[in-house]
Amino acid sequence: xxxxxxxxxxxxxxxxxxxxxxxxxxxxxxxxxxxxxxxxxxxxxxxxxxxxxxxxxxxxxxxxxxxxxxxxxxxxxxxxxxxxxxxxxxxxxxxxxxxxxxxxxxxxxxxxxxxxxxxxxxxxxxxxxxxxxxxxxxxxxxxxxxxxxxxxxxxxxxxxxxxxxxxxxxxxxxxxxxxxxxxxxxxxxxxxxxxxxxxxxxxxxxxxxxxxxxxxxxxxxxxxxxx
Numbered sequence: 001x002x003x004x005x006x007x008x009x010x011x012x013x014x015x016x017x018x019x020x021x022x023x024x025x026x027x028x029x030x031x032x033x034x035x036x037x038x039x040x041x042x043x044x045x046x047x048x049x050x051x052x053x054x055x056x057x058x059x060x061x062x063x064x065x066x067x068x069x070x071x072x073x074x075x076x077x078x079x080x081x082x083x084x085x086x087x088x089x090x091x092x093x094x095x096x097x098x099x100x101x102x103x104x105x106x107x108x109x110x111x112x113x114x115x116x117x118x119x120x121x122x123x124x125x126x127x128x129x130x131x132x133x134x135x136x137x138x139x140x141x142x143x144x145x146x147x148x149x150x151x152x153x154x155x156x157x158x159x160x161x162x163x164x165x166x167x168x169x170x171x172x173x174x175x176x177x178x179x180x181x182x183x184x185x186x187x188x189x190x191x192x193x194x195x196x197x198x199x200x201x202x203x204x205x206x207x208x209x210x211x212x213x214x215x216x217x218x219x220x221x222x223x224x225x226x227x
Contacts, residue, residue, distance in 0.1 A: 002139070005111055005139050007113075008074075008112075008113060008139060009032065009035045009075075009111070009142070010043060011043050011045055011062045011073050012059065012060050012073040012111075013031065013032055014028055014058070015028050027107075027144070030144065031109075031142065042064070043062050043064050046060075046061045046063060046124050047060060047061040047127065049129045049132065049133070051076070053171050055076075055080075056080040056081075057074060057076025057080055057084075058074070058076065059073065059074040059075075059129075059132055060072070061124050061127070068119065069118075069119065070118065072114045072133075073111070074111070074133060074136060075110065075111050075142075076109065077110070077171075078108055078109070079173075081110040081138075082110065084133050085135075085136045085137065086135055086136070089136075089137045089138040091138070097141065098141070098173070102176040102179065103175055104179065105146075105176055105179035105183060106144065107144045107146055107172055107173075107176060108173060110138070110141055110142070111138075111140055111141075111142060112139055113136060114135060114136045114137055148183060148184055153185055156184055156185060156186055157185070166186060168180075168181055168186065192214075193214040194211055194212065195211070195212045195214050196209065196211055197209070197210045
């Protein structure tokens, strides 16, 4: 794994150290643990632009010990993050690779980076988020497997038998969510999935609702993923 990817994973999170224990979002914690971060290199987070479900991303401005310049690291939903990267840095097979992993139920996060062309901390403190989150270099995809708990399928079955409706609310990639729902049998075998998209009105374009049948593809063979 490249050094910049490790630095992005080590700095772009919302974890805190409380009573000697690292606490925060479980996904952030697993990501940080995966860096095997130690005291060899110090990195200071100077600004943080937090994650939100509407923005689908978070970013930080950080500085490495001994460096005179600053770095921006971003993580987020791959489709969203790619919009903030220079097009030539995003692989041509980006969409296909993303689909390959989400079809297998993996949780996929994208990472990006850029150097800030400024020397003073005061300049960093006054930066707008729009300035920070632009012209980034795409670093790659972080692939994480979140296996079903052994009790998930039996509980869902019990709820169905009791005629209690179950729903999934998630910020994951749509295809990842569909694959997990099928593997847990939340979506019964043989069922068809329809994607409904609502669009707000824009100037002369009226509001609209579209329906699309999601392809019924079974989960492919697993892959060993190193990054």
